[in-house]
Amino acid sequence: MDVILVGLFSLAIIKATPLVYGALCGILGERSGVINIGIEGMMLIGAFMAFMGSALFGKWTGAAFSPNLALIVGLAIGVLSAALVAALHAVLSIHYKIDQVISGTVINLLAAGITDYAANVYIDPSHLSGVGVFPEVPIPLLSQIPILGKIFFSQQPMVYFMFGLVIFLQYAIFNTPWGLRMRSVGEHPSAADTVGINVNRTRYINVILGGALAGLGGAFLVLESVGRFQKLMTAGRGFIALAVMIFGRWTPVGAFLAALLFGFAEALGVRLQFGDINHLYALVVIIAVIVLFVGAVGLIRSWVIRSRSSRSLVVNLSLIGLGALTLIAAKLIQFPDMAIPIEFLGLLPYILTILALTGLVRKAVGPAAIGRPYEKQ
Amino acid sequence: MRLEVFRITESEIAPRTATGKAVSHLSNLGVPVFAIFTALVVASLAIFLSGSNPIEAYLALAAGAFGDLDSLITTMIKTIPLLIAGLGVALAFRGGLFNIGVEGQLFVGSIAAVIVGTGFHAPIYIHIPVTLLAGIFSGALWAAIAGFLKAKYGANEVITTIMTNYIAIRIITWSIGAYGPLRKAASVVPETNSIFESARLPELIPGARLHAGILIALLAALLIFLLLFRTTLGIEIRTVGMNLHAARYAGINVNRTIVLTMALSGGLAGLAGAVQVMGLSPYNFTTGFNVGYGFDSIAVAVLGSIHPLGILLSSLLFGAMDAGARLMQLRARVPIEIITILQGLILMFVAANQIIRSLYHIRAPKGQGEVNLTQSWGGSTD
Numbered sequence: 022m023d024v025i026l027v028g029l030f031s032l033a034i035i036k037a038t039p040l041v042y043g044a045l046c047g048i049l050g051e052r053s054g055v056i057n058i059g060i061e062g063m064m065l066i067g068a069f070m071a072f073m074g075s076a077l078f079g080k081w082t083g084a085a086f087s088p089n090l091a092l093i094v095g096l097a098i099g100v101l102s103a104a105l106v107a108a109l110h111a112v113l114s115i116h117y118k119i120d121q122v123i124s125g126t127v128i129n130l131l132a133a134g135i136t137d138y139a140a141n142v143y144i145d146p147s148h149l150s151g152v153g154v155f156p157e158v159p160i161p162l163l164s165q166i167p168i169l170g171k172i173f174f175s176q177q178p179m180v181y182f183m184f185g186l187v188i189f190l191q192y193a194i195f196n197t198p199w200g201l202r203m204r205s206v207g208e209h210p211s212a213a214d215t216v217g218i219n220v221n222r223t224r225y226i227n228v229i230l231g232g233a234l235a236g237l238g239g240a241f242l243v244l245e246s247v248g249r250f251q252k253l254m255t256a257g258r259g260f261i262a263l264a265v266m267i268f269g270r271w272t273p274v275g276a277f278l279a280a281l282l283f284g285f286a287e288a289l290g291v292r293l294q295f296g297d298i299n300h301l302y303a304l305v306v307i308i309a310v311i312v313l314f315v316g317a318v319g320l321i322r323s324w325v326i327r328s329r330s331s332r333s334l335v336v337n338l339s340l341i342g343l344g345a346l347t348l349i350a351a352k353l354i355q356f357p358d359m360a361i362p363i364e365f366l367g368l369l370p371y372i373l374t375i376l377a378l379t380g381l382v383r384k385a386v387g388p389a390a391i392g393r394p395y396e397k398q
Numbered sequence: 399m400r401l402e403v404f405r406i407t408e409s410e411i412a413p414r415t416a417t418g419k420a421v422s423h424l425s426n427l428g429v430p431v432f433a434i435f436t437a438l439v440v441a442s443l444a445i446f447l448s449g450s451n452p453i454e455a456y457l458a459l460a461a462g463a464f465g466d467l468d469s470l471i472t473t474m475i476k477t478i479p480l481l482i483a484g485l486g487v488a489l490a491f492r493g494g495l496f497n498i499g500v501e502g503q504l505f506v507g508s509i510a511a512v513i514v515g516t517g518f519h520a521p522i523y524i525h526i527p528v529t530l531l532a533g534i535f536s537g538a539l540w541a542a543i544a545g546f547l548k549a550k551y552g553a554n555e556v557i558t559t560i561m562t563n564y565i566a567i568r569i570i571t572w573s574i575g576a577y578g579p580l581r582k583a584a585s586v587v588p589e590t591n592s593i594f595e596s597a598r599l600p601e602l603i604p605g606a607r608l609h610a611g612i613l614i615a616l617l618a619a620l621l622i623f624l625l626l627f628r629t630t631l632g633i634e635i636r637t638v639g640m641n642l643h644a645a646r647y648a649g650i651n652v653n654r655t656i657v658l659t660m661a662l663s664g665g666l667a668g669l670a671g672a673v674q675v676m677g678l679s680p681y682n683f684t685t686g687f688n689v690g691y692g693f694d695s696i697a698v699a700v701l702g703s704i705h706p707l708g709i710l711l712s713s714l715l716f717g718a719m720d721a722g723a724r725l726m727q728l729r730a731r732v733p734i735e736i737i738t739i740l741q742g743l744i745l746m747f748v749a750a751n752q753i754i755r756s757l758y759h760i761r762a763p764k765g766q767g768e769v770n771l772t773q774s775w776g777g778s779t780d
Binding site for chain 2: 058113117119120122123124126127129130131133134135137138141142257260261263264267365367368371372374375378379380
């Protein structure tokens with residue numbers, strides 16, 4: 022595989038990371054029965070406060086500490102602020118029992134307004150600049166693996182943290198008492214209440230924890246990618262994260278895989294803007310990646326989620342092989358220059374999400390008690 | 399005793415219904431008014447923190463919205479899309495649907511208006527209605543997709559309309575982009591050609607910018623009121639919104655009503671988009687066109703108690719804030735974005751009316767309860 026493809030996949034991981042954090046926020050909320058369409062707003066606040074925190078800390082302390090410390094301080098402030106915003110969502114939807122979609126809309130409106138307003142007042146006039154981004158930390162040994170090492174293990178620390186978090190939450194939600202309680206609150210709150218689980222407390226904790234994760238996703242946009250805050254820089258990623266959550270059927274590993282697909286679509290869009298990729302070649306690569314992806318998902322599903330997958334190991338492996346072979350073969354062929362309106366491929370994730378909801382791909386059904394405030398009988 | 403039984407059932411059912419909330423809100427205008435007041439107070443904190451005088455800012459805001467004839471006209475122009483789109487959101491709410499796709503449907507409607515408005519020459523009395531209808535039907539069709547997916551497969555409309563928003567915006571951005579079919583030739587920015595004069599809405603007073611869209615918006619409000627409260631279809635829509643099972647039991651074709659409600663809601667959004675293209679110079683579509691109306695109209699609908707009359711008032715308020723923001727920025731040096739904060743706060747305090755009630759000791763009217771607009775989030779219409 023050549024440099025362009027490795028770069029593309031590596032970029033896909035980076036683009037997927039904030040989506041995974043956002044989707045995990047959604048999963049924690051919805052598994053306990055609280056809809057969160059305010060992920061966008063929480064990410065935005067996280068991004069803004071992470072920037073302000075790191076930039077101001079860097080400015081006030083001067084060169085006394087390493088810039089990484091300023092980044093960590095910014096990260097902490099971003100996460101805490103997003104958790105606070107999530108607490109507002111929790112109070113509005115759990116205590117005041119207002120419609121959870123309305124509450125999420127309130128969060129989004131407020132976050133957009135506050136960050137735009139504060140950026141106008143505090144960033145633009147003084148030309149406040151950031152303190153840079155976290156460095157890439159290649160993991161010893163693992164980053165030496167050909168191809169995969171470059172893609173997965175030569176990233177920034179928050180990407181690794183995301184990997185760990187996905188595995189941890191996947192285990193915790195489905196294999197620990199904590200996860201069982203959370204899911205029972207989301208599926209059947211009155212039954213959970215009967216066995217002594219505090220429904221509303223579980224919901225508060227999950228929504229606020231989720232907000233912290235969304236804050237991480239927002240902070241990632243600032244502290245790992247561009248190093249500065251731009252107005253409305255989340256650009257709809259909070260909503261895409263919702264789609265990722267649904268497409269991943271409310272499981273962390275599923276969301277991770279879905280986010281890879283969405284991240285790949287975004288990375289491809291970025292690469293195509295350079296105009297140095299042959300459109301026909303890109304099309305073949307996309308098809309190959311989808312085949313590879315389907316095979317990989319099949320494998321992971323049969324191992325991690327232990328579902329009764331209809332596809333056998335042989336089929337999955339041959340799908341992966343076929344995808345990889347196509348990728349290599351595509352490299353050897355000289356494609357004629359053709360202008361295909363390849364922008365439309367960017368629509369694929371949205372269409373796939375709709376199909377997942379309709380059950381035409383595989384029906385995605387959320388927790389049963391979602392959206393309903395709990396009232397003790 | 400029979401009366402007693404009746405009263406209990408009444409109070410048990412009323413809290414679940416959207417109508418119950420709307421009626422009690424209308425008979426109790428206190429909550430929205432106090433909500434607006436509280437939002438102004440909270441936002442004044444932000445203004446104060448940024449080093450400006452809140453009172454000066456609000457006076458400038460009011461002057462910019464109502465100070466002279468010109469600002470009044472600006473207010474009315476800004477009100478038009480909010481009123482029409484707000485009606486669209488409200489209609490969906492009445493049918494138990496959350497149409498968060500108004501933004502995309504509005505774009506689709508305006509693009510359809512551009513296509514029809516630049517597509518052929520016709521006498522003004524044909525071209526204007528045809529262009530308006532193109533906006534309505536395209537918005538309706540686009541929204542009906544989400545309605546169909548909900549009715550047929552139980553796909554939640556909040557997610558599907560968010561997705562269709564992105565799909566619409568992507569396709570439209572491409573169509574007016576560098577190689578797009580609708581791109582105005584030799585233009586440096588992404589924009590379409592202006593529609594022909596025969597498709598432009600006439601100005602009510604020549605030279606005063608205020609176009610006939612205001613009449614269309616008012617007519618839409620009247621028609622939606624009549625539709626909701628004076629027709630069988632309106633009763634069906636509201637019944638489905640109140641209780642899906644009861645509606646089905648009563649012999650209403652629930653699936654058909656869901657698709658129709660979404661289509662009507664999207665038709666209004668499309669109309670709003672078409673009116674913007676047909677009424678405002680330079681009579682074309684460009685990037686950044688009307689961004690945000692889709693989400694503002696949700697706040698407008700909720701603040702207006704999802705009732706056409708209430709939405710008339712709430713859209714006027716939001717239009718006035720949009721219109722006055724510039725003068726406020728000029729005079730009091732308060733960034734325009736304070737308006738978004740204000741709108742968010744207003745939506746929050748209206749929705750969480752318990753906060754307002756306890757702050758100002760307003761008693762909750764009998765049978766007052768919360769509407770749960772998201773009862774079918776889990777993805778099932780059963």
